Amino acid sequence: MDSSPLPPQIAINGVEFNVTPGQRPLRVDGxxxxxxxxxxxxxxxxxxxxxxxxxxxxxxxxxxxxxxxxxxxxxxxxxxxxxxxxxxxxxxxxxxxxxxxxxxxxxxxxxxxxxxxxxxxxxxxxxxxxxxxxxxxxxxxxxxxxxxxxxxxxxxxxxxxxxxxxxxxxxxxxxxxxxxxxxxxxxxxxxxxxxxxxxxxxxxxRPQDTALLVYTSGTTGQPKGAMLSHENILAAIEAGARSLPTFxxxxxxxxxxxxxxxxxxxxxxxxxxxxxxxxxxxxxxxxxxxxxxxSPTTFTAVPRVWEKLYAYVQILIQDATPVGRMAFGLALKAGAARAKFTSAGKPVPFGVAVWFWVWDRLVLRNLRRMLGLDKLRRGGTGAAPISTDLLKWYWAIGVPLVEGFGMTETSGLASLNTIEDNRIGTIGRAVDGNDIRISDDGEIQLKGLNVFQGYWRSNAKTAETFTSDGWLRTGDMGHIDDDDFIIITGRLKDIIITAGGKNITPAEIESRLKFSHFISDAVIIGDRRKFLTALVMIDQENVEKFAQDRKIPFSDFASLCAAPDIKELIGSEVTAVNADFARVEQIKDFRLIDVLLTAEDDELTATMKLKRGLVEKKHGHLIEDMYN
The missing domain is CATH 3.40.50.12780 (ANL, N-terminal domain)
Incomplete structure (x- = not known):
């Protein structure tokens, strides 16, 4: 198929790859x-x-x-x-x-x-x-x-x-x-x-042939077809094998x-x-x-799935006996003490390890077995931001969950945390064969053999996606710390500039809200406004249980959202999140979206992310009500 000489190879888990990531011709087992x-x-x-x-x-x-x-x-x-x-x-x-x-x-x-x-x-x-x-x-x-x-x-x-x-x-x-x-x-x-x-x-x-066409789910406009070549996918395979070993x-x-x-x-x-x-x-x-x-050994999911598993456990805890709740609290405390070391790739002190060993056998091992995570060597999350508190919770129950970053345009992979080299709150380091830089305006940009060929039948959109010197524009803002870990602070297009001129990236506030097992998703509002507000989607299952346990009457989802006690419940969750942010970043008011959204609805992408523009447009009356 290819007459060029084979580059030097290195074996990883029984699979041979080019010694130098990104080297052409890229070969996987030849x-x-x-x-x-x-x-x-x-x-x-x-x-x-x-x-x-x-x-x-x-x-x-x-x-x-x-x-x-x-x-x-x-x-x-x-x-x-x-x-x-x-x-x-x-x-x-x-x-x-x-x-x-x-x-x-x-x-x-x-x-x-x-x-x-x-x-x-x-x-x-x-x-x-x-x-x-x-x-x-x-x-x-x-x-x-x-x-x-x-x-x-x-x-x-x-x-x-x-x-x-x-x-x-x-x-x-x-x-x-x-x-x-x-x-x-x-x-x-x-x-x-x-x-x-x-x-x-x-x-x-041939390596440069287009192998697949992946339409971006996108949060604005019509989907665009990203052309990915054989070489793009092999580059993702190579990077994944080096960073996320699978057997x-x-x-x-x-x-x-x-x-x-x-x-x-x-x-x-x-x-x-x-x-x-x-x-x-x-x-x-x-x-x-x-x-x-x-009971998979590796499991990768979008944040919403990890959030639902967490919410399910919270329901179980609420239904447990006082002794059961106390035992889980102590087990979680022991797990959190151990996770401070394991999630950072550091050795666990003997006393902490023993403390965890006891509570793991009494409580946490059974919890993982009940969730189907008992054999899990590594969990992965990507495609949307995830709460750092949620990551810490999974590490605490003995589930090593690492976050990565990728786009359709990068063949799904650009940066990764690993079990051994992990920093919660970041999207990891650039995968082998990928170069990442931060532009003057704070945008994360990257280059590598995994970067797509362009958009199907759209040279203009392709040109907009690349810089003049050939780097892919991700649309994400962020910075790289001294150890080369990448921190995303938000989307360029999502930056909120308040009436007072303060620049706010809503992603972190929204992630903190979603850590509540009563909140499914949230959109922060405030561009050119005097203060921040939020549109909130409640978690139907958990909020319904809350209402049933307290005999709060409701007949459907809309009436559930309208119940004063439910508004008070979400208000307390918002207040708790506000405590961790500066005054200008605090949410002054909120409204509940009283329509149960699914992936069939225009407001949600297929990966269950709210489309900010459509949400603001469809629920504009709620927004104006908060400001009027």
Whole structure:
């Protein structure tokens, strides 16, 4: 595939990488493309388990040989149906083994895989299909097929729609639709007609070829398609292997949307290097039950998931007996004393270690087992800011949780804390092969082989994203401390300049509010205003329990938010947060968003981040009420 001489290699956990990170040609176990690495792993591992998935309540295993065979059939069938090298295929499905099979099959014949969030509306699907010029659409079931049928006349470039589950669709007779079994049959036919055809296509891939198109969920404007090459993803694989070691014996749980680059890395690309096993959650709603069943050795999630687990524990504590609450308090105190050392990579004093050992066996070990975190070697968080108090709490219960930073435009990875080299309150140091600098106006900018090729069909937006000397603009403000740890202070576009001229970055205040198990999210308001206010989303489960325990009447979510006792509860949480900030940074008033938001709502991104601009616009009447 590549005639250039092999650069010097170094082995990490049985995987060989270039000695110098960022060195070209970038090689992982001698492979220079994702396709080549996929082929190598499947040939090496064969009958070993690659994936597990539940079928009728039973976990079933699927081997690397299954992975290879199905990807081959998919790739050959799509090519036979008209897929050309460089064409885009959109995948609209929840996480499942077929997502990975299609990803590898599409890339194997030179196509570009593009994920679509299952929460997207039919109109959003139309935009993504037409913007990407997709030639094929993969849909999971009848529900997602309905979105296509609603817009079918407005997406004329689609050649075929492939359906993964045909329950309720046995009578479907549509010229552009086919079921997955028929696609496999077509692939088998193509393989028989042209033995070695898939392998020949794999060999045509080059490091600079666009491998996938990832649309940014974005908090403003229409999504932009970020083009990521084979080299970009291999650079992320290399950086991840060096900083976040994963072993062949590791078990992982895949549950975040695979169209998001973080989960795509963790559950499809990184396992290619690590040879580990990926378990697919049944659905986003069952993730905590599946977490208990799988007990993964590594687990990466967005902050909202870690916040929900914390909130769940708070409910358990409230329901515990006085003795149970006292025991947990003492155990947490022992864990916090130990965490001061472990979270900073320092040796634990003997007395502190013994104290923790006792309470770990009495309380904390059982708690981790109940949460499904008992085998966890490392937890990861990213994609949004997380409260430092929350990080400290997890370390205190014996769950080493480290924060990292990445963007779609950096192939999901730019900086990381590690278990051994961790500083809470930072996003870690730049990963190997990545350079990070702070611009004159305080923006974090970076450069490396993991930085994307640009935005699909948008040279103007691509140019805006890079500086004149080729550094990627992240849009995040921050600084680098004396030990090269990076601290994010906020988003450039989110800076609040009060009427008094004071510059305030709201991210830290919002993170502190979200540490309350009664608050799901918050948006700080105050630009060109005399003081700060906040729009608050309550945590439905915890606040409902609070109301039920105190016999506070409510009939629905809106009436819950309107209850005076609930407003008083949130007011006390706001007051507690205010105590840690300067007067000019304190929240003088707040309002509760009385609509229960989900990922289907425009105000939330697929990773459950509030879209500040839309929230301010849709709830402008609440804002004006606070200032009038």
């Amino acid at each position: 492979c220079i493309t994702i396709c080549e690495l996929f082929q190598s792993r499947c040939a090496e591992l064969g009958a070993r388990t690659a994936h597990r998935e539940k079928d009728l309540g039973i976990w079933k295993s699927y081997s690397w040989a299954d992975y290879w065979q199905h990807a081959k059939w998919i790739g050959l069938a799509l090519r036979k149906l008209g897929l050309q090298r460089g064409d885009v295929v959109s995948i609209l499905s929840e996480d499942r083994k077929e997502w990975a099979w299609f990803d590898m099959g599409i890339q194997g014949v030179g196509g570009i895989a593009s994920g679509v969030y299952t929460t997207d509306s039919a109109s959003q699907l139309k935009y993504l299909i037409n913007d990407s010029g997709s030639r094929f659409l993969i849909v999971e079931d009848e529900e997602h097929l309905d979105k296509f049928l609603e817009i079918e006349d407005e997406v004329p470039d689609l050649l075929k729609i492939i359906i993964l589950e045909n329950e309720g669709l046995h009578d479907l007779n549509h010229p552009r639709c086919m079921v997955i079994e028929d696609l496999y049959a077509l692939g088998k036919q193509a393989e028989a007609e042209e033995p070695g055809g898939f392998e020949a296509e794999l060999a045509l891939a 062949a014996s590791d078990e992982q749980l895949c549950f975040l949307p695979l169209c998001h680059i973080l989960e795509r890395d963790v559950s499809i690309y990184f396992p290619l290097a690590a040879r580990c096993t990926v378990n697919f959650a049944e659905s986003p709603e069952t993730v905590f039950a599946n977490l208990q069943e799988v």
